Amino acid sequence: MSLLPNLNFETMTPAEFSDHLPELIASSQGSLFDNPQLTSFFAANPDAAALVRDLEAIATAAKELFEPEAEVEPSDDVWSNIASKLGQPDPSEV
Protein backbone atom coordinates (compact mmCIF):
# COMPACT_ATOMS: atom_id res chain seq x y z
CA MET A 1 0.00 0.00 0.00
CA SER A 2 1.41 3.37 -0.98
CA LEU A 3 0.12 6.51 0.66
CA LEU A 4 0.58 9.78 -1.20
CA PRO A 5 4.00 8.87 -2.64
CA ASN A 6 5.15 12.49 -2.68
CA LEU A 7 5.15 12.63 1.11
CA ASN A 8 8.28 11.95 3.11
CA PHE A 9 7.29 10.68 6.51
CA GLU A 10 10.93 10.51 7.61
CA THR A 11 11.17 14.29 7.70
CA MET A 12 7.52 15.18 8.25
CA THR A 13 6.65 17.25 11.33
CA PRO A 14 3.57 16.50 13.44
CA ALA A 15 1.93 19.69 12.16
CA GLU A 16 2.50 18.66 8.56
CA PHE A 17 1.17 15.23 9.35
CA SER A 18 -1.95 16.81 10.84
CA ASP A 19 -2.48 18.78 7.64
CA HIS A 20 -2.22 15.66 5.48
CA LEU A 21 -4.22 13.43 7.80
CA PRO A 22 -7.69 13.86 6.20
CA GLU A 23 -6.39 12.75 2.83
CA LEU A 24 -4.23 10.02 4.34
CA ILE A 25 -7.20 8.49 6.12
CA ALA A 26 -9.50 8.89 3.13
CA SER A 27 -7.05 7.24 0.76
CA SER A 28 -6.17 4.38 3.08
CA GLN A 29 -7.77 1.02 2.41
CA GLY A 30 -7.33 -0.07 6.02
CA SER A 31 -5.64 1.05 9.19
CA LEU A 32 -2.78 3.51 8.81
CA PHE A 33 -0.92 1.37 11.32
CA ASP A 34 -0.74 -1.39 8.73
CA ASN A 35 1.32 0.82 6.45
CA PRO A 36 5.08 0.37 6.87
CA GLN A 37 5.68 3.89 5.54
CA LEU A 38 4.28 5.24 8.78
CA THR A 39 5.84 2.88 11.29
CA SER A 40 8.80 5.07 12.13
CA PHE A 41 6.73 8.23 12.18
CA PHE A 42 4.26 6.79 14.66
CA ALA A 43 7.09 5.48 16.83
CA ALA A 44 8.62 8.94 16.95
CA ASN A 45 5.29 10.74 17.42
CA PRO A 46 3.16 8.87 19.94
CA ASP A 47 0.58 11.65 20.20
CA ALA A 48 -0.01 11.46 16.46
CA ALA A 49 -0.32 7.70 16.76
CA ALA A 50 -2.84 8.10 19.57
CA LEU A 51 -4.88 10.51 17.47
CA VAL A 52 -4.98 8.17 14.49
CA ARG A 53 -5.87 5.27 16.75
CA ASP A 54 -8.77 7.24 18.20
CA LEU A 55 -10.05 8.41 14.84
CA GLU A 56 -9.94 4.89 13.49
CA ALA A 57 -11.76 3.64 16.60
CA ILE A 58 -14.48 6.24 16.06
CA ALA A 59 -14.88 5.26 12.41
CA THR A 60 -15.07 1.60 13.35
CA ALA A 61 -17.62 2.26 16.07
CA ALA A 62 -19.69 4.34 13.67
CA LYS A 63 -20.22 1.32 11.47
CA GLU A 64 -21.96 -0.35 14.39
CA LEU A 65 -24.57 2.41 14.33
CA PHE A 66 -25.68 1.03 10.98
CA GLU A 67 -26.49 -2.34 12.54
CA PRO A 68 -30.13 -3.23 13.21
CA GLU A 69 -29.48 -3.26 16.97
CA ALA A 70 -28.86 0.49 16.83
CA GLU A 71 -32.08 1.29 15.01
CA VAL A 72 -35.02 3.01 16.65
CA GLU A 73 -38.71 2.27 16.19
CA PRO A 74 -40.95 5.12 15.06
CA SER A 75 -44.24 5.58 16.88
CA ASP A 76 -47.36 3.88 15.56
CA ASP A 77 -48.67 7.29 14.58
CA VAL A 78 -46.27 7.37 11.64
CA TRP A 79 -47.88 4.44 9.89
CA SER A 80 -51.35 5.62 10.90
CA ASN A 81 -50.69 8.88 9.13
CA ILE A 82 -49.29 7.16 6.08
CA ALA A 83 -52.12 4.66 5.94
CA SER A 84 -54.71 7.37 6.26
CA LYS A 85 -53.30 8.92 3.13
CA LEU A 86 -53.03 5.65 1.28
CA GLY A 87 -56.06 3.90 2.68
CA GLN A 88 -54.06 0.92 3.83
CA PRO A 89 -54.20 -1.47 6.78
CA ASP A 90 -51.73 -1.55 9.66
CA PRO A 91 -48.50 -3.27 8.50
CA SER A 92 -48.41 -5.29 11.71
CA GLU A 93 -51.51 -7.04 10.47
CA VAL A 94 -49.90 -8.02 7.19
Next chain:
Amino acid sequence: MGTAQQLPTHYWTACSMEIQGQRMSTAKPNPGLFKRNPPIAGEAEAIERAKNGDADAFAKLYALHKRRVYTLCLRMLGNISEAEDMTQEAFLHLYRKLGSFRGESAFSTWLHRLTVNLVLMHLRKKGLQLVSLEETINPSEDDAPKRDFGAKDLSLSGSVDRVTLERAVASLPPGYRTVFVLHDVEGFEHNEIATMLECSTGNSKSQLHKARLKLRELLRQPENLPPLPGPNARGKEVMQ
Protein backbone atom coordinates in the same frame (compact mmCIF):
# COMPACT_ATOMS: atom_id res chain seq x y z
CA MET B 1 -23.78 25.98 17.45
CA GLY B 2 -21.93 27.94 14.83
CA THR B 3 -23.32 30.91 13.02
CA ALA B 4 -25.54 29.75 10.19
CA GLN B 5 -24.76 31.09 6.76
CA GLN B 6 -26.83 31.24 3.62
CA LEU B 7 -26.04 28.46 1.20
CA PRO B 8 -25.78 29.11 -2.51
CA THR B 9 -28.93 28.40 -4.45
CA HIS B 10 -27.28 25.70 -6.54
CA TYR B 11 -26.66 23.70 -3.35
CA TRP B 12 -30.34 23.07 -2.99
CA THR B 13 -31.08 22.94 -6.67
CA ALA B 14 -28.94 19.84 -6.86
CA CYS B 15 -30.88 18.31 -4.00
CA SER B 16 -34.14 19.13 -5.72
CA MET B 17 -32.96 17.47 -8.89
CA GLU B 18 -32.05 14.39 -6.92
CA ILE B 19 -35.48 14.10 -5.43
CA GLN B 20 -37.16 14.08 -8.79
CA GLY B 21 -35.88 10.57 -9.21
CA GLN B 22 -33.64 11.00 -12.25
CA ARG B 23 -30.41 10.33 -10.47
CA MET B 24 -31.88 7.70 -8.22
CA SER B 25 -33.09 5.67 -11.16
CA THR B 26 -29.93 6.05 -13.20
CA ALA B 27 -27.32 5.59 -10.50
CA LYS B 28 -24.71 2.96 -11.15
CA PRO B 29 -24.79 -0.05 -8.86
CA ASN B 30 -22.56 0.29 -5.81
CA PRO B 31 -21.24 -3.16 -4.85
CA GLY B 32 -20.25 -1.90 -1.42
CA LEU B 33 -23.76 -0.82 -0.58
CA PHE B 34 -25.19 -4.03 -1.96
CA LYS B 35 -22.90 -5.77 0.50
CA ARG B 36 -24.03 -3.56 3.37
CA ASN B 37 -27.65 -3.84 2.31
CA PRO B 38 -28.17 -7.45 1.35
CA PRO B 39 -31.54 -8.38 -0.13
CA ILE B 40 -34.24 -9.10 2.42
CA ALA B 41 -36.35 -12.22 2.09
CA GLY B 42 -39.61 -11.39 0.38
CA GLU B 43 -38.58 -7.83 -0.38
CA ALA B 44 -38.27 -8.20 -4.15
CA GLU B 45 -41.70 -9.73 -4.43
CA ALA B 46 -43.18 -7.04 -2.20
CA ILE B 47 -41.60 -4.34 -4.36
CA GLU B 48 -43.10 -5.74 -7.53
CA ARG B 49 -46.51 -6.19 -5.93
CA ALA B 50 -46.41 -2.70 -4.45
CA LYS B 51 -45.51 -1.28 -7.85
CA ASN B 52 -48.80 -2.74 -9.06
CA GLY B 53 -50.73 -1.06 -6.28
CA ASP B 54 -50.85 -3.88 -3.75
CA ALA B 55 -51.52 -2.13 -0.44
CA ASP B 56 -50.44 -5.07 1.70
CA ALA B 57 -47.16 -5.26 -0.15
CA PHE B 58 -46.46 -1.59 0.52
CA ALA B 59 -47.29 -2.12 4.18
CA LYS B 60 -44.75 -4.91 4.21
CA LEU B 61 -42.11 -2.62 2.73
CA TYR B 62 -42.88 -0.13 5.47
CA ALA B 63 -42.55 -2.80 8.13
CA LEU B 64 -39.21 -3.93 6.68
CA HIS B 65 -37.64 -0.49 6.43
CA LYS B 66 -39.36 1.81 8.92
CA ARG B 67 -36.70 1.46 11.61
CA ARG B 68 -33.78 2.19 9.34
CA VAL B 69 -35.45 5.13 7.65
CA TYR B 70 -36.63 6.61 10.94
CA THR B 71 -33.23 6.17 12.55
CA LEU B 72 -31.57 7.91 9.62
CA CYS B 73 -34.02 10.82 9.89
CA LEU B 74 -33.52 11.06 13.64
CA ARG B 75 -29.75 11.12 13.33
CA MET B 76 -29.81 13.79 10.66
CA LEU B 77 -32.50 15.98 12.21
CA GLY B 78 -31.98 15.49 15.92
CA ASN B 79 -35.65 15.92 16.59
CA ILE B 80 -38.19 13.14 17.12
CA SER B 81 -41.17 15.05 15.81
CA GLU B 82 -39.41 16.10 12.64
CA ALA B 83 -37.90 12.65 12.21
CA GLU B 84 -41.34 11.07 12.32
CA ASP B 85 -42.74 13.61 9.91
CA MET B 86 -39.88 13.00 7.49
CA THR B 87 -40.27 9.24 7.82
CA GLN B 88 -43.87 9.68 6.81
CA GLU B 89 -42.87 11.89 3.91
CA ALA B 90 -40.21 9.43 2.82
CA PHE B 91 -42.68 6.56 2.58
CA LEU B 92 -45.32 8.66 0.89
CA HIS B 93 -42.69 9.73 -1.60
CA LEU B 94 -41.64 6.12 -1.98
CA TYR B 95 -45.21 5.17 -2.75
CA ARG B 96 -45.30 7.69 -5.55
CA LYS B 97 -41.84 6.95 -6.92
CA LEU B 98 -41.64 3.20 -6.49
CA GLY B 99 -42.30 2.63 -10.16
CA SER B 100 -39.00 4.32 -11.01
CA PHE B 101 -36.97 1.84 -8.96
CA ARG B 102 -35.04 -0.24 -11.49
CA GLY B 103 -32.91 -2.33 -9.16
CA GLU B 104 -29.54 -0.83 -10.13
CA SER B 105 -28.80 -0.57 -6.42
CA ALA B 106 -30.13 -2.33 -3.36
CA PHE B 107 -33.65 -1.19 -2.58
CA SER B 108 -32.65 -0.03 0.89
CA THR B 109 -29.79 1.99 -0.60
CA TRP B 110 -32.20 3.62 -3.02
CA LEU B 111 -34.65 4.32 -0.22
CA HIS B 112 -31.89 5.79 1.94
CA ARG B 113 -30.83 8.14 -0.83
CA LEU B 114 -34.43 9.22 -1.33
CA THR B 115 -34.73 9.83 2.41
CA VAL B 116 -31.46 11.76 2.65
CA ASN B 117 -32.52 14.06 -0.16
CA LEU B 118 -35.90 14.69 1.45
CA VAL B 119 -34.23 15.52 4.75
CA LEU B 120 -31.80 17.90 3.07
CA MET B 121 -34.69 19.64 1.31
CA HIS B 122 -36.56 19.84 4.60
CA LEU B 123 -33.59 21.47 6.27
CA ARG B 124 -33.48 24.01 3.49
CA LYS B 125 -37.12 24.88 4.03
CA LYS B 126 -36.41 25.40 7.70
CA GLY B 127 -34.14 28.24 6.76
CA LEU B 128 -30.82 26.49 6.40
CA GLN B 129 -29.88 26.92 10.03
CA LEU B 130 -29.28 23.27 10.65
CA VAL B 131 -27.13 22.24 7.73
CA SER B 132 -24.80 24.89 6.54
CA LEU B 133 -21.62 24.05 4.77
CA GLU B 134 -20.34 27.42 5.83
CA GLU B 135 -20.81 26.34 9.36
CA THR B 136 -18.78 23.22 8.83
CA ILE B 137 -16.11 25.17 6.98
CA ASN B 138 -16.02 27.98 9.50
CA PRO B 139 -17.62 26.68 12.67
CA SER B 140 -17.74 28.86 15.71
CA GLU B 141 -14.75 28.73 18.00
CA ASP B 142 -16.61 26.55 20.47
CA ASP B 143 -17.68 24.05 17.85
CA ALA B 144 -14.45 23.76 15.91
CA PRO B 145 -12.31 20.77 16.75
CA LYS B 146 -8.96 21.53 18.27
CA ARG B 147 -6.00 20.96 16.01
CA ASP B 148 -3.56 19.68 18.61
CA PHE B 149 -3.08 15.95 18.95
CA GLY B 150 -4.10 15.83 22.59
CA ALA B 151 -2.60 13.77 25.33
CA LYS B 152 -2.19 10.14 24.49
CA ASP B 153 -3.16 9.05 28.01
CA LEU B 154 -6.73 9.99 27.12
CA SER B 155 -6.79 7.63 24.19
CA LEU B 156 -10.25 6.36 23.32
CA SER B 157 -9.17 3.11 21.76
CA GLY B 158 -11.31 0.25 22.81
CA SER B 159 -13.72 2.44 24.74
CA VAL B 160 -16.10 3.82 22.10
CA ASP B 161 -19.35 2.10 22.94
CA ARG B 162 -22.35 2.48 20.68
CA VAL B 163 -24.64 4.41 23.02
CA THR B 164 -21.96 6.91 23.98
CA LEU B 165 -21.04 7.45 20.35
CA GLU B 166 -24.72 7.98 19.51
CA ARG B 167 -24.89 10.68 22.16
CA ALA B 168 -21.73 12.30 20.87
CA VAL B 169 -22.99 12.27 17.29
CA ALA B 170 -26.17 13.94 18.51
CA SER B 171 -24.03 16.68 20.02
CA LEU B 172 -22.15 17.46 16.82
CA PRO B 173 -22.83 20.72 15.00
CA PRO B 174 -25.43 19.88 12.33
CA GLY B 175 -23.08 20.26 9.40
CA TYR B 176 -20.51 17.94 10.88
CA ARG B 177 -23.25 15.52 11.85
CA THR B 178 -24.61 15.37 8.32
CA VAL B 179 -21.31 14.40 6.73
CA PHE B 180 -20.40 11.98 9.52
CA VAL B 181 -23.74 10.19 9.39
CA LEU B 182 -23.71 9.97 5.60
CA HIS B 183 -20.15 8.65 5.36
CA ASP B 184 -19.26 6.73 8.48
CA VAL B 185 -22.71 5.42 9.41
CA GLU B 186 -24.65 5.18 6.15
CA GLY B 187 -21.65 4.27 4.02
CA PHE B 188 -21.94 6.87 1.28
CA GLU B 189 -18.72 7.59 -0.59
CA HIS B 190 -17.18 11.05 -0.58
CA ASN B 191 -18.06 11.58 -4.23
CA GLU B 192 -21.70 10.73 -3.47
CA ILE B 193 -21.77 13.11 -0.52
CA ALA B 194 -20.14 15.80 -2.63
CA THR B 195 -22.90 15.40 -5.20
CA MET B 196 -25.65 15.55 -2.60
CA LEU B 197 -24.17 18.58 -0.85
CA GLU B 198 -22.78 20.17 -4.02
CA CYS B 199 -19.31 20.51 -2.63
CA SER B 200 -15.94 19.06 -3.59
CA THR B 201 -14.86 15.59 -2.51
CA GLY B 202 -11.96 17.29 -0.77
CA ASN B 203 -14.41 19.35 1.22
CA SER B 204 -16.34 16.24 2.15
CA LYS B 205 -13.14 14.57 3.36
CA SER B 206 -12.14 17.65 5.30
CA GLN B 207 -15.52 17.98 7.01
CA LEU B 208 -15.56 14.31 7.89
CA HIS B 209 -12.13 14.65 9.47
CA LYS B 210 -13.26 17.65 11.49
CA ALA B 211 -16.33 15.75 12.59
CA ARG B 212 -14.21 12.87 13.84
CA LEU B 213 -11.87 15.27 15.64
CA LYS B 214 -14.86 16.90 17.30
CA LEU B 215 -16.23 13.51 18.28
CA ARG B 216 -12.91 12.64 19.84
CA GLU B 217 -13.15 15.75 22.00
CA LEU B 218 -16.73 14.96 22.98
CA LEU B 219 -16.01 11.33 23.76
CA ARG B 220 -13.24 12.28 26.14
CA GLN B 221 -15.83 13.81 28.43
CA PRO B 222 -18.81 11.51 28.06
CA GLU B 223 -20.28 12.74 31.34
CA ASN B 224 -21.02 16.04 29.60
CA LEU B 225 -22.96 14.47 26.75
CA PRO B 226 -26.74 14.90 26.74
CA PRO B 227 -28.93 11.81 27.01
CA LEU B 228 -30.46 10.31 23.92
CA PRO B 229 -34.06 11.26 23.16
CA GLY B 230 -36.60 9.11 24.90
CA PRO B 231 -40.13 8.26 23.79
CA ASN B 232 -41.49 11.32 25.61
CA ALA B 233 -39.19 13.72 23.80
CA ARG B 234 -41.43 14.20 20.75
CA GLY B 235 -41.43 17.77 19.60
CA LYS B 236 -38.26 18.70 21.40
CA GLU B 237 -34.98 19.61 19.80
CA VAL B 238 -33.09 16.85 21.50
CA MET B 239 -29.85 16.99 19.59
CA GLN B 240 -28.19 20.40 19.90
